[in-house]
Amino acid sequence: MGCKWSVSVLLAVGQGITRPGELERHIEGISTKVLSERLRKLSAYGLLARTSYPEVPPRTEYALTESGRRLMQIIQQIHGLDAELAHKG
Numbered sequence: 001m002g003c004k005w006s007v008s009v010l011l012a013v014g015q016g017i018t019r020p021g022e023l024e025r026h027i028e029g030i031s032t033k034v035l036s037e038r039l040r041k042l043s044a045y046g047l048l049a050r051t052s053y054p055e056v057p058p059r060t061e062y063a064l065t066e067s068g069r070r071l072m073q074i075i076q077q078i079h080g081l082d083a084e085l086a087h088k089g
Contacts, residue, residue: 005030007075009038010064013048014072018061047071 047068
């Protein structure tokens with residue numbers, strides 16, 4: 001995964017934000033360059049599926065793959081555990 005942005009991108013796509021422009025607006029502080037790199041890497045890892053539509057202007061959308069959904073379940077469990085531990089502390 002490699003960086004904080006990867007989790008942010010996966011969370012956003014998991015919430016139904018599928019287009020690069022929407023992702024860039026939704027993820028505070030991410031640059032176009034970093035977003036493009038993360039989308040490419042996460043697709044290469046098999047966590048995101050990329051669909052391009054032959055329209056003018058071109059449209060590209062991303063969705064979680066089965067592996068991406070499984071990883072998101074693990075991330076949500078970690079967030080839940082973190083919240084539980086913070087509440088106890």
